[in-house]
Amino acid sequence: MDFKIAKFRHPKEKLYGTIMLAAGLMIWIVLLLAIAISVLKGSILTIVPMLAVGLLIWFASFVVRSLIRAHMLGHYVLVSPNQFPQLHRMIEVSAQAVGLKEAPETFIYNSHGVMNAFAVRLVGRKRYIWLTSALIDADNGDQIRFVVGHELGHHVAGHLNDFSSFLRYPAYLVPFLGQAYSRARELTCDRVGHYLARDVDAARTALQMLACGSAKLNKVMNPQAFQDQEAMVPSFWGFILHIFSYYPRLTKRVQEVANWGALKNAG
Template structure:
C-alpha cells in the first residue's frame, strides 16, 4: 500500500502553496493586462516588447541548459541501475513505488570532490535524482534510504511540476515568501524520507551528518544533544538568518522529523481501520 503524500505534507506548505498559487495568478494577470494594454503604446510599447523578448529568451536558455545538463549527466556521471550499484537502485525503486510514482526517477551518482549534497530535478520532462559520492560514502544504508526518500519526495509531492512552478513564479518576487515556501517543502520531504527509511534514528542522523560530515564519527552522533543546540540559537539573529534561506536550520529539521512521521503513521492507521475487511 502506497502512503498518501497528503499525510506527510507539512502544514505550513499547504498554507504557503495556496498563497503562492493565488498571488501567482494575480501577478500573472497583472502582467498579461500590462502587456495587452501597452503593447502598441507609442511611448513605452517597445519596452514592453523588449521585456517580453527577454522573458522568451530566458525560458529558451533554461530549456537549453536543462538539455545540456542531462547530456552531461549521462556522459560523465554514473547511472544507477540493476547492473550498476543494484542495492542503491533497489532503494530508489522501492521508495518510488511506495509513494506512488509510476516510474522511479533516473538516478545518478557523481564525484563531488568531498561535497555533501543530493538534489532532485526535472530535465526535459523526466524525473531525476542526483547523489554525491561523498554523501553516499559517509552514510550507512538506512541513512542513504532517507536521503533517496527525501529527494524522491520532491517529485512525489509535486515540488518540481514545471507548469505549477511557472504559475507560482511571480510570487517569488514577494520578499521572504518564496523562501518560507521552500523551507516548508524541505520539512515535507524530510517526513517523506523518514517514513520511507523506516528508521527514525537513521533519518535524524542523516540530517545531522550534513553538519558533521565525518564518516568515522557517524555512529557516535547524539541527535538529542544536537537538537538541544537549537535553544542556544539567538532568537533575533536566528530569525534574521533563516528568513532568507531556502532550507531550515538542521537543528529544526532533526527535531521536526519525529512529528511528521508520527502524524503520517496516525493517519495511515486510520486509513487501514477504515478499509473494509472480509
C-alpha cells in the same frame, strides 16, 4: 499503506504554497492586463521587448539544462540493474511505495567530500536524483533510504512541476515568501524520507550527518544532543538568518522529523 502525499505535506507548505499561487496568479493577471491594454491602445511595440526578454530567458534556461544533462550523462555514474543493483532496487521499491509509476534515474557523482543530494528535472519530463559520493560513503542503508525518500518527496509532491512552478514564479518577487515556501517544502520531504526509512533514528542521523560531514564521526554522533542545539540558537539572529534562508536549520529539521516520528508512533 496507500501513500497519499496530502497526508505528509507540511502545514506550512500548504499555507505558503497557497499564498505563492495566489500572488503569482495576481502578478500574471496584472501583466496580461497590461499587455492587453497596450494592444488595445495600439502600443504593441512597447511589449515586444518584454516578450523578447521572456523568450530569451526561456531559451537560455533550455540551453543550460541541456548542457547539464549532457554533462551528467558523460561524467556521473548511472545507477541501474547493471551498476549498483542493490541501490537501484532500493530506489525502485521506494519510488513504487510513494506512488511514482517510474523511478527517477539516479546518478552518483564525485563530490570531493561534499555531502548532498538533489531532485532534478532537466529537459523533458524525465525525473532525476543526484547523490554525492561522500553521502553514499557516510550513510548506512536506512540513512540512504531516508535521503532517497526525501528526494523522491520533491518529485511526488510536485515541487518540480513546470506548470505550477511557472504560475508561482512571480511570487518570488515578494520579500521572504519564496524562502518560506522553500523551507516548508523541505519539511514535507523529510516526512516522506521518514516514511520510507521507517526509522526516526535513521532520519535524524541522516540529517545530522549533513552537518557533521564525517563518515567516521557520523557513526558515533548523538542525534538527541544535536537536536538539543536548536534551543541554543539566538532568537533574534537565528530569526534573521532563518527568513533569508531557503532551507531550515538542520537542528530544526532533526527536531521536526523527531516530532513527526513521535506523532506517527502515537497514532
